[in-house]
Amino acid sequence: MSRRLNLVSKHLGQNLTENFKKSSLVTPYVQDPITFLHLDQLLPAEINSRRAQLRANLETNLAPFVAEWYEKAESPGILAEKFRSLGITGLSDEKYGCKKISLMEKSLILYELARIDCSLATFYVVMFSLTAHTIEELGTEEQKVKYLPKLCNLDMIGCWGLTEPDFGSDASALETTATPVKGGYVLNGVKRWIGNAILSDIMIIFARNITTNHVEGFIVNSKSNGVSVENIQRKLALRIVQNGNIFLKDVFVPANERLGKGHTFATGANEILEHSRMNIAWLAAGLIAGIYENSIKYIRERVQFRAPLASFQLNQEKLVRILAIYQAVFLMGWRVTNLLKQGKANVAQASLVKGWCTLVGREAAKLGRELMGGNGILIDNYVMKALVDMEVIYTYEGTYDICALIAGRAATGVTAFKPGYKA
Numbered sequence: 001m002s003r004r005l006n007l008v009s010k011h012l013g014q015n016l017t018e019n020f021k022k023s024s025l026v027t028p029y030v031q032d033p034i035t036f037l038h039l040d041q042l043l044p045a046e047i048n049s050r051r052a053q054l055r056a057n058l059e060t061n062l063a064p065f066v067a068e069w070y071e072k073a074e075s076p077g078i079l080a081e082k083f084r085s086l087g088i089t090g091l092s093d094e095k096y097g098c099k100k101i102s103l104m105e106k107s108l109i110l111y112e113l114a115r116i117d118c119s120l121a122t123f124y125v126v127m128f129s130l131t132a133h134t135i136e137e138l139g140t141e142e143q144k145v146k147y148l149p150k151l152c153n154l155d156m157i158g159c160w161g162l163t164e165p166d167f168g169s170d171a172s173a174l175e176t177t178a179t180p181v182k183g184g185y186v187l188n189g190v191k192r193w194i195g196n197a198i199l200s201d202i203m204i205i206f207a208r209n210i211t212t213n214h215v216e217g218f219i220v221n222s223k224s225n226g227v228s229v230e231n232i233q234r235k236l237a238l239r240i241v242q243n244g245n246i247f248l249k250d251v252f253v254p255a256n257e258r259l260g261k262g263h264t265f266a267t268g269a270n271e272i273l274e275h276s277r278m279n280i281a282w283l284a285a286g287l288i289a290g291i292y293e294n295s296i297k298y299i300r301e302r303v304q305f306r307a308p309l310a311s312f313q314l315n316q317e318k319l320v321r322i323l324a325i326y327q328a329v330f331l332m333g334w335r336v337t338n339l340l341k342q343g344k345a346n347v348a349q350a351s352l353v354k355g356w357c358t359l360v361g362r363e364a365a366k367l368g369r370e371l372m373g374g375n376g377i378l379i380d381n382y383v384m385k386a387l388v389d390m391e392v393i394y395t396y397e398g399t400y401d402i403c404a405l406i407a408g409r410a411a412t413g414v415t416a417f418k419p420g421y422k423a
Protein backbone atom coordinates (compact mmCIF):
# COMPACT_ATOMS: atom_id res chain seq x y z
CA MET A 1 0.00 0.00 0.00
CA SER A 2 1.33 3.48 -0.83
CA ARG A 3 2.32 5.75 2.05
CA ARG A 4 -0.60 8.11 1.23
CA LEU A 5 -3.16 5.31 1.17
CA ASN A 6 -1.66 3.93 4.35
CA LEU A 7 -2.07 7.28 6.10
CA VAL A 8 -5.64 7.68 4.82
CA SER A 9 -6.55 4.19 6.00
CA LYS A 10 -4.91 4.82 9.36
CA HIS A 11 -6.76 8.11 9.70
CA LEU A 12 -10.06 6.48 8.73
CA GLY A 13 -9.38 3.70 11.21
CA GLN A 14 -8.66 6.19 13.97
CA ASN A 15 -11.90 8.07 13.31
CA LEU A 16 -13.88 4.88 13.29
CA THR A 17 -12.26 3.73 16.50
CA GLU A 18 -13.00 7.07 18.11
CA ASN A 19 -16.62 6.85 17.00
CA PHE A 20 -16.79 3.29 18.20
CA LYS A 21 -15.38 4.25 21.57
CA LYS A 22 -17.99 6.98 21.91
CA SER A 23 -20.85 4.66 20.99
CA SER A 24 -23.06 3.11 23.66
CA LEU A 25 -21.59 -0.34 22.99
CA VAL A 26 -18.36 0.56 24.78
CA THR A 27 -18.37 0.69 28.57
CA PRO A 28 -15.53 1.10 31.10
CA TYR A 29 -13.28 -1.91 30.88
CA VAL A 30 -11.21 -4.18 33.14
CA GLN A 31 -7.59 -3.03 32.92
CA ASP A 32 -6.25 -5.05 35.82
CA PRO A 33 -7.59 -8.64 36.04
CA ILE A 34 -7.24 -8.66 39.85
CA THR A 35 -10.21 -6.27 40.05
CA PHE A 36 -12.64 -8.53 38.16
CA LEU A 37 -13.48 -10.80 41.11
CA HIS A 38 -12.00 -8.26 43.56
CA LEU A 39 -9.23 -10.70 44.40
CA ASP A 40 -7.19 -7.88 45.93
CA GLN A 41 -9.76 -7.89 48.74
CA LEU A 42 -8.39 -11.30 49.77
CA LEU A 43 -5.06 -9.68 50.61
CA PRO A 44 -4.27 -7.92 53.89
CA ALA A 45 -4.75 -4.18 53.18
CA GLU A 46 -1.21 -3.23 54.22
CA ILE A 47 0.38 -5.89 52.02
CA ASN A 48 -1.85 -4.92 49.11
CA SER A 49 -0.86 -1.30 49.35
CA ARG A 50 2.84 -2.24 49.43
CA ARG A 51 2.16 -4.38 46.35
CA ALA A 52 0.72 -1.35 44.53
CA GLN A 53 3.77 0.71 45.52
CA LEU A 54 6.10 -2.04 44.34
CA ARG A 55 4.27 -2.21 41.01
CA ALA A 56 4.79 1.52 40.47
CA ASN A 57 8.48 1.24 41.40
CA LEU A 58 9.04 -1.76 39.13
CA GLU A 59 7.39 0.04 36.22
CA THR A 60 9.85 2.92 36.67
CA ASN A 61 13.02 1.16 37.79
CA LEU A 62 13.10 -2.21 36.04
CA ALA A 63 10.52 -2.48 33.23
CA PRO A 64 12.29 -0.03 30.89
CA PHE A 65 15.47 -2.17 30.87
CA VAL A 66 13.99 -5.64 30.48
CA ALA A 67 13.85 -5.88 26.67
CA GLU A 68 17.52 -4.92 26.32
CA TRP A 69 18.69 -7.33 29.04
CA TYR A 70 16.56 -10.09 27.53
CA GLU A 71 17.91 -9.55 24.02
CA LYS A 72 21.48 -9.50 25.29
CA ALA A 73 20.76 -12.51 27.55
CA GLU A 74 22.56 -10.90 30.45
CA SER A 75 21.95 -10.74 34.19
CA PRO A 76 22.84 -7.14 34.94
CA GLY A 77 25.22 -6.61 37.85
CA ILE A 78 22.89 -3.90 39.16
CA LEU A 79 20.02 -6.35 39.76
CA ALA A 80 20.96 -7.04 43.40
CA GLU A 81 21.28 -3.32 44.06
CA LYS A 82 17.89 -2.65 42.38
CA PHE A 83 16.20 -5.35 44.49
CA ARG A 84 17.76 -3.91 47.65
CA SER A 85 16.64 -0.39 46.81
CA LEU A 86 13.11 -1.66 46.14
CA GLY A 87 13.05 -3.05 49.69
CA ILE A 88 12.12 -6.57 48.55
CA THR A 89 15.01 -8.49 50.10
CA GLY A 90 14.57 -10.39 53.37
CA LEU A 91 13.63 -13.59 55.14
CA SER A 92 10.45 -15.10 56.53
CA ASP A 93 11.37 -13.71 59.96
CA GLU A 94 13.21 -10.70 61.30
CA LYS A 95 16.40 -12.45 62.31
CA TYR A 96 20.08 -12.66 61.38
CA GLY A 97 19.90 -8.96 60.49
CA CYS A 98 17.29 -9.63 57.81
CA LYS A 99 14.06 -7.78 57.18
CA LYS A 100 10.88 -9.83 57.61
CA ILE A 101 9.00 -10.65 54.44
CA SER A 102 5.92 -12.77 55.16
CA LEU A 103 4.96 -15.69 52.96
CA MET A 104 2.08 -13.78 51.37
CA GLU A 105 4.21 -10.72 50.79
CA LYS A 106 6.93 -12.82 49.18
CA SER A 107 4.30 -14.42 46.94
CA LEU A 108 3.11 -11.01 45.81
CA ILE A 109 6.67 -9.80 45.19
CA LEU A 110 7.10 -12.80 42.88
CA TYR A 111 3.76 -12.03 41.25
CA GLU A 112 4.71 -8.42 40.58
CA LEU A 113 8.21 -9.30 39.37
CA ALA A 114 6.83 -11.92 36.94
CA ARG A 115 4.29 -9.41 35.66
CA ILE A 116 7.29 -7.33 34.52
CA ASP A 117 9.55 -10.25 33.56
CA CYS A 118 9.71 -13.90 34.58
CA SER A 119 13.53 -14.02 34.65
CA LEU A 120 13.54 -11.36 37.39
CA ALA A 121 11.10 -13.46 39.41
CA THR A 122 13.20 -16.58 38.81
CA PHE A 123 16.34 -14.85 40.09
CA TYR A 124 14.34 -14.02 43.23
CA VAL A 125 13.14 -17.64 43.54
CA VAL A 126 16.69 -19.00 43.26
CA MET A 127 17.95 -16.57 45.89
CA PHE A 128 15.12 -16.60 48.41
CA SER A 129 12.90 -19.65 47.85
CA LEU A 130 15.76 -22.04 47.18
CA THR A 131 19.17 -20.94 48.48
CA ALA A 132 18.35 -18.78 51.53
CA HIS A 133 15.28 -20.86 52.36
CA THR A 134 17.33 -24.07 52.37
CA ILE A 135 19.78 -22.63 54.90
CA GLU A 136 16.92 -21.16 56.93
CA GLU A 137 15.11 -24.51 57.07
CA LEU A 138 17.90 -27.08 56.99
CA GLY A 139 21.03 -25.22 58.10
CA THR A 140 22.79 -25.42 61.46
CA GLU A 141 22.77 -22.31 63.66
CA GLU A 142 26.40 -21.71 62.68
CA GLN A 143 25.48 -21.85 58.96
CA LYS A 144 22.54 -19.49 59.47
CA VAL A 145 24.71 -16.92 61.26
CA LYS A 146 27.43 -17.23 58.62
CA TYR A 147 25.32 -17.03 55.46
CA LEU A 148 21.85 -15.60 56.02
CA PRO A 149 22.80 -11.96 56.78
CA LYS A 150 24.63 -11.75 53.45
CA LEU A 151 22.18 -13.82 51.41
CA CYS A 152 19.10 -11.97 52.59
CA ASN A 153 20.59 -8.62 51.54
CA LEU A 154 21.98 -10.03 48.28
CA ASP A 155 25.52 -9.23 49.39
CA MET A 156 26.18 -12.87 48.58
CA ILE A 157 24.73 -14.71 45.57
CA GLY A 158 23.72 -18.34 45.85
CA CYS A 159 22.55 -21.15 43.61
CA TRP A 160 20.77 -24.44 44.21
CA GLY A 161 22.06 -27.56 42.48
CA LEU A 162 19.86 -30.64 42.34
CA THR A 163 19.44 -31.51 38.64
CA GLU A 164 22.14 -33.49 36.80
CA PRO A 165 22.65 -34.22 33.10
CA ASP A 166 21.23 -37.74 33.50
CA PHE A 167 18.83 -37.09 36.40
CA GLY A 168 16.19 -34.39 35.87
CA SER A 169 12.71 -35.65 36.74
CA ASP A 170 14.32 -38.64 38.42
CA ALA A 171 16.22 -36.34 40.79
CA SER A 172 16.11 -38.64 43.81
CA ALA A 173 18.32 -41.10 41.91
CA LEU A 174 21.08 -38.52 41.35
CA GLU A 175 24.69 -39.65 41.05
CA THR A 176 26.86 -36.86 42.49
CA THR A 177 28.67 -38.42 45.43
CA ALA A 178 29.76 -37.16 48.85
CA THR A 179 32.49 -39.32 50.28
CA PRO A 180 33.25 -38.87 53.99
CA VAL A 181 36.95 -38.11 54.62
CA LYS A 182 38.84 -36.75 57.61
CA GLY A 183 37.29 -33.37 58.54
CA GLY A 184 34.58 -33.39 55.90
CA TYR A 185 33.43 -34.75 52.56
CA VAL A 186 34.72 -34.96 49.00
CA LEU A 187 32.17 -34.19 46.28
CA ASN A 188 32.30 -35.52 42.73
CA GLY A 189 29.72 -35.08 39.97
CA VAL A 190 28.05 -32.72 37.50
CA LYS A 191 25.02 -30.47 37.95
CA ARG A 192 22.99 -29.08 35.05
CA TRP A 193 20.75 -26.07 34.44
CA ILE A 194 21.66 -24.40 37.72
CA GLY A 195 20.34 -20.81 37.90
CA ASN A 196 22.88 -18.16 39.00
CA ALA A 197 25.70 -20.75 38.99
CA ILE A 198 28.19 -18.49 37.24
CA LEU A 199 27.38 -15.52 39.48
CA SER A 200 27.36 -17.48 42.70
CA ASP A 201 29.51 -17.11 45.80
CA ILE A 202 28.05 -20.27 47.32
CA MET A 203 26.29 -23.33 45.95
CA ILE A 204 23.84 -25.64 47.68
CA ILE A 205 24.78 -29.00 46.21
CA PHE A 206 22.73 -32.15 46.70
CA ALA A 207 24.86 -35.28 46.64
CA ARG A 208 24.57 -38.93 47.58
CA ASN A 209 26.38 -39.71 50.82
CA ILE A 210 28.09 -42.96 49.90
CA THR A 211 27.96 -44.20 53.50
CA THR A 212 24.20 -43.81 54.00
CA ASN A 213 23.22 -43.91 50.28
CA HIS A 214 20.92 -40.92 50.97
CA VAL A 215 20.78 -37.60 49.11
CA GLU A 216 21.73 -34.67 51.32
CA GLY A 217 22.77 -31.05 50.95
CA PHE A 218 26.17 -29.33 51.25
CA ILE A 219 27.16 -25.68 51.15
CA VAL A 220 30.02 -25.35 48.69
CA ASN A 221 32.15 -22.24 48.27
CA SER A 222 32.04 -21.55 44.51
CA LYS A 223 35.76 -20.73 44.55
CA SER A 224 36.76 -24.09 46.08
CA ASN A 225 39.41 -26.12 44.30
CA GLY A 226 37.79 -28.52 41.85
CA VAL A 227 34.65 -26.41 41.16
CA SER A 228 34.11 -25.11 37.65
CA VAL A 229 31.07 -23.63 35.91
CA GLU A 230 30.15 -23.49 32.25
CA ASN A 231 27.33 -21.12 31.31
CA ILE A 232 24.58 -22.59 29.12
CA GLN A 233 24.41 -20.46 25.98
CA ARG A 234 21.74 -19.85 23.31
CA LYS A 235 18.69 -20.23 25.55
CA LEU A 236 15.46 -19.08 23.95
CA ALA A 237 13.64 -18.50 27.23
CA LEU A 238 14.27 -16.92 30.64
CA ARG A 239 17.19 -15.18 28.99
CA ILE A 240 18.00 -12.78 31.83
CA VAL A 241 18.75 -15.71 34.17
CA GLN A 242 22.15 -17.33 33.75
CA ASN A 243 21.99 -21.14 33.90
CA GLY A 244 25.09 -23.24 34.17
CA ASN A 245 26.60 -26.68 34.34
CA ILE A 246 28.62 -27.15 37.53
CA PHE A 247 31.52 -29.59 37.52
CA LEU A 248 32.70 -30.91 40.89
CA LYS A 249 35.99 -32.74 40.85
CA ASP A 250 37.31 -33.92 44.22
CA VAL A 251 35.88 -30.86 45.94
CA PHE A 252 36.58 -30.84 49.67
CA VAL A 253 33.70 -29.58 51.82
CA PRO A 254 34.37 -29.16 55.56
CA ALA A 255 32.07 -31.20 57.84
CA ASN A 256 30.47 -28.03 59.22
CA GLU A 257 29.21 -27.15 55.70
CA ARG A 258 27.00 -30.22 55.53
CA LEU A 259 23.40 -29.04 56.07
CA GLY A 260 22.31 -29.74 59.64
CA LYS A 261 18.94 -31.30 58.72
CA GLY A 262 17.21 -33.10 55.86
CA HIS A 263 19.60 -35.99 55.36
CA THR A 264 17.33 -37.84 52.92
CA PHE A 265 15.83 -36.72 49.60
CA ALA A 266 12.32 -36.61 51.06
CA THR A 267 13.23 -34.59 54.15
CA GLY A 268 15.79 -32.35 52.42
CA ALA A 269 15.57 -31.31 48.76
CA ASN A 270 11.93 -32.33 48.46
CA GLU A 271 10.86 -30.25 51.48
CA ILE A 272 12.38 -27.18 49.84
CA LEU A 273 10.70 -27.96 46.52
CA GLU A 274 7.34 -28.13 48.26
CA HIS A 275 7.72 -24.51 49.37
CA SER A 276 9.18 -23.38 46.11
CA ARG A 277 6.57 -25.05 43.87
CA MET A 278 3.93 -23.04 45.64
CA ASN A 279 5.88 -19.91 44.68
CA ILE A 280 5.85 -20.91 41.01
CA ALA A 281 2.05 -20.64 40.94
CA TRP A 282 2.59 -16.91 41.67
CA LEU A 283 5.01 -16.61 38.77
CA ALA A 284 2.27 -18.05 36.55
CA ALA A 285 -0.29 -15.60 38.00
CA GLY A 286 2.05 -12.63 37.40
CA LEU A 287 2.74 -13.71 33.82
CA ILE A 288 -0.98 -14.16 33.12
CA ALA A 289 -1.69 -10.70 34.57
CA GLY A 290 0.89 -9.26 32.16
CA ILE A 291 -0.56 -11.24 29.25
CA TYR A 292 -4.08 -10.01 30.02
CA GLU A 293 -3.09 -6.37 30.46
CA ASN A 294 -1.01 -6.23 27.29
CA SER A 295 -3.67 -8.06 25.27
CA ILE A 296 -6.61 -5.92 26.36
CA LYS A 297 -4.69 -2.73 25.64
CA TYR A 298 -3.77 -4.00 22.20
CA ILE A 299 -7.17 -5.26 21.09
CA ARG A 300 -8.91 -2.07 22.20
CA GLU A 301 -6.52 0.01 20.10
CA ARG A 302 -5.92 -2.04 16.99
CA VAL A 303 -8.48 -1.66 14.22
CA GLN A 304 -9.32 -4.27 11.60
CA PHE A 305 -12.44 -4.38 9.42
CA ARG A 306 -13.02 -0.79 10.59
CA ALA A 307 -13.58 -1.82 14.18
CA PRO A 308 -11.35 -2.47 17.19
CA LEU A 309 -10.19 -6.07 17.53
CA ALA A 310 -11.93 -6.04 20.94
CA SER A 311 -15.30 -5.80 19.22
CA PHE A 312 -15.02 -9.23 17.59
CA GLN A 313 -16.80 -12.04 19.40
CA LEU A 314 -14.00 -14.56 18.92
CA ASN A 315 -11.47 -12.14 20.38
CA GLN A 316 -13.67 -11.41 23.37
CA GLU A 317 -13.97 -15.13 24.06
CA LYS A 318 -10.18 -15.52 23.95
CA LEU A 319 -9.63 -12.56 26.24
CA VAL A 320 -12.24 -13.83 28.67
CA ARG A 321 -10.56 -17.21 28.75
CA ILE A 322 -7.32 -15.47 29.81
CA LEU A 323 -9.29 -13.52 32.41
CA ALA A 324 -10.90 -16.69 33.79
CA ILE A 325 -7.59 -18.56 33.88
CA TYR A 326 -6.12 -15.65 35.82
CA GLN A 327 -8.86 -15.76 38.46
CA ALA A 328 -8.42 -19.51 38.98
CA VAL A 329 -4.61 -19.36 39.14
CA PHE A 330 -4.62 -16.45 41.59
CA LEU A 331 -7.14 -18.21 43.84
CA MET A 332 -5.14 -21.43 43.85
CA GLY A 333 -1.91 -19.59 44.64
CA TRP A 334 -3.64 -17.67 47.40
CA ARG A 335 -5.19 -20.79 48.92
CA VAL A 336 -2.03 -22.90 48.94
CA THR A 337 -0.01 -19.99 50.36
CA ASN A 338 -2.46 -19.75 53.26
CA LEU A 339 -2.30 -23.51 53.80
CA LEU A 340 1.49 -23.34 53.87
CA LYS A 341 1.35 -20.44 56.33
CA GLN A 342 -0.83 -22.57 58.61
CA GLY A 343 1.62 -25.48 58.23
CA LYS A 344 -1.08 -27.51 56.46
CA ALA A 345 0.28 -27.68 52.89
CA ASN A 346 1.93 -30.81 51.60
CA VAL A 347 3.98 -31.73 48.57
CA ALA A 348 0.95 -33.15 46.71
CA GLN A 349 -0.98 -29.90 47.09
CA ALA A 350 2.00 -27.77 46.07
CA SER A 351 2.59 -30.04 43.06
CA LEU A 352 -1.04 -29.96 41.95
CA VAL A 353 -1.11 -26.18 42.13
CA LYS A 354 2.27 -25.65 40.44
CA GLY A 355 1.49 -28.15 37.70
CA TRP A 356 -2.02 -26.96 36.89
CA CYS A 357 -1.29 -23.21 37.09
CA THR A 358 1.54 -23.52 34.59
CA LEU A 359 -0.51 -25.83 32.35
CA VAL A 360 -3.33 -23.31 31.99
CA GLY A 361 -0.75 -20.49 31.96
CA ARG A 362 0.55 -21.93 28.70
CA GLU A 363 -2.94 -21.66 27.23
CA ALA A 364 -3.29 -18.05 28.39
CA ALA A 365 0.07 -17.17 26.81
CA LYS A 366 -0.90 -18.74 23.49
CA LEU A 367 -4.22 -16.89 23.48
CA GLY A 368 -2.51 -13.56 24.22
CA ARG A 369 -0.05 -14.13 21.39
CA GLU A 370 -2.89 -15.04 19.07
CA LEU A 371 -4.88 -11.91 19.95
CA MET A 372 -1.98 -9.72 18.82
CA GLY A 373 -1.49 -11.41 15.46
CA GLY A 374 1.98 -10.83 13.98
CA ASN A 375 2.78 -8.07 16.45
CA GLY A 376 2.46 -10.68 19.18
CA ILE A 377 5.96 -11.94 18.46
CA LEU A 378 7.64 -8.61 19.24
CA ILE A 379 9.50 -8.43 22.54
CA ASP A 380 7.91 -5.09 23.43
CA ASN A 381 4.46 -6.63 23.27
CA TYR A 382 5.26 -9.03 26.16
CA VAL A 383 3.16 -12.04 25.14
CA MET A 384 5.72 -14.05 23.15
CA LYS A 385 8.32 -13.63 25.89
CA ALA A 386 5.66 -14.71 28.38
CA LEU A 387 4.88 -17.75 26.23
CA VAL A 388 8.45 -19.06 26.12
CA ASP A 389 9.06 -18.21 29.77
CA MET A 390 5.86 -20.03 30.72
CA GLU A 391 7.32 -23.12 28.99
CA VAL A 392 10.22 -23.05 31.44
CA ILE A 393 8.17 -22.65 34.59
CA TYR A 394 5.97 -25.49 33.30
CA THR A 395 9.18 -27.56 33.29
CA TYR A 396 11.49 -26.52 36.11
CA GLU A 397 11.09 -27.54 39.77
CA GLY A 398 9.23 -30.66 38.61
CA THR A 399 7.63 -30.83 35.17
CA TYR A 400 3.85 -30.74 34.80
CA ASP A 401 3.88 -34.55 34.37
CA ILE A 402 5.86 -35.17 37.54
CA CYS A 403 3.70 -32.73 39.52
CA ALA A 404 0.56 -34.44 38.16
CA LEU A 405 1.89 -37.86 39.19
CA ILE A 406 2.76 -36.67 42.70
CA ALA A 407 -0.77 -35.25 43.06
CA GLY A 408 -2.20 -38.36 41.33
CA ARG A 409 -0.50 -40.62 43.85
CA ALA A 410 -2.09 -38.67 46.72
CA ALA A 411 -5.48 -38.72 45.02
CA THR A 412 -5.53 -42.42 44.13
CA GLY A 413 -3.32 -43.87 46.82
CA VAL A 414 -1.45 -45.67 44.03
CA THR A 415 2.00 -44.68 42.80
CA ALA A 416 2.71 -44.32 39.08
CA PHE A 417 6.45 -44.05 39.77
CA LYS A 418 8.82 -46.94 39.34
CA PRO A 419 9.90 -48.71 42.55
CA GLY A 420 12.45 -46.71 44.48
CA TYR A 421 11.18 -43.22 43.60
CA LYS A 422 11.09 -41.19 46.80
CA ALA A 423 9.35 -37.81 46.10
Ligand SMILES: Cc1cc2nc3c(=O)[nH]c(=O)nc-3n(C[C@H](O)[C@H](O)[C@H](O)COP(=O)(O)OP(=O)(O)OC[C@H]3O[C@@H](n4cnc5c(N)ncnc54)[C@H](O)[C@@H]3O)c2cc1C
Pocket (backbone or CB within 6 Å): 126, 160, 161, 162, 163, 167, 168, 169, 170, 192, 193, 194, 195, 238, 243, 392, 395, 396, 397, 398, 399, 400, 401, 402, 405, 417
Ligand atom coordinates in the same frame (compact mmCIF):
# COMPACT_ATOMS: atom_id res chain seq x y z
C1 LIG B 1 15.77 -22.59 32.60
C2 LIG B 1 15.89 -23.70 33.60
C3 LIG B 1 16.28 -23.40 34.91
C4 LIG B 1 16.50 -24.43 35.83
N1 LIG B 1 17.00 -24.12 37.07
C5 LIG B 1 17.37 -25.14 37.90
C6 LIG B 1 18.06 -24.87 39.14
O1 LIG B 1 18.32 -23.70 39.47
N2 LIG B 1 18.42 -25.92 39.92
C7 LIG B 1 18.16 -27.21 39.58
O2 LIG B 1 18.53 -28.11 40.35
N3 LIG B 1 17.51 -27.50 38.41
C8 LIG B 1 17.12 -26.50 37.57
N4 LIG B 1 16.48 -26.79 36.37
C9 LIG B 1 16.24 -28.18 35.99
C10 LIG B 1 14.78 -28.56 35.96
O3 LIG B 1 14.28 -28.71 37.27
C11 LIG B 1 14.64 -29.84 35.10
O4 LIG B 1 14.84 -29.43 33.76
C12 LIG B 1 13.30 -30.52 35.26
O5 LIG B 1 13.17 -31.11 36.54
C13 LIG B 1 13.07 -31.61 34.20
O6 LIG B 1 14.16 -32.45 34.05
P1 LIG B 1 14.77 -32.72 32.58
O7 LIG B 1 14.93 -31.40 31.90
O8 LIG B 1 15.97 -33.56 32.76
O9 LIG B 1 13.63 -33.50 31.80
P2 LIG B 1 13.40 -35.10 31.81
O10 LIG B 1 13.38 -35.61 33.19
O11 LIG B 1 14.35 -35.73 30.85
O12 LIG B 1 11.92 -35.20 31.21
C14 LIG B 1 11.63 -35.11 29.79
C15 LIG B 1 10.12 -35.31 29.62
O13 LIG B 1 9.73 -36.62 30.08
C16 LIG B 1 8.72 -36.50 31.08
N5 LIG B 1 8.89 -37.53 32.11
C17 LIG B 1 10.03 -37.85 32.81
N6 LIG B 1 9.79 -38.82 33.69
C18 LIG B 1 8.47 -39.13 33.59
C19 LIG B 1 7.60 -40.05 34.24
N7 LIG B 1 8.00 -40.85 35.22
N8 LIG B 1 6.30 -40.08 33.85
C20 LIG B 1 5.82 -39.25 32.90
N9 LIG B 1 6.60 -38.36 32.23
C21 LIG B 1 7.90 -38.30 32.58
C22 LIG B 1 8.88 -35.11 31.65
O14 LIG B 1 7.67 -34.63 32.23
C23 LIG B 1 9.29 -34.31 30.42
O15 LIG B 1 8.16 -33.96 29.69
C24 LIG B 1 16.23 -25.76 35.45
C25 LIG B 1 15.78 -26.05 34.16
C26 LIG B 1 15.61 -25.05 33.24
C27 LIG B 1 15.18 -25.39 31.83
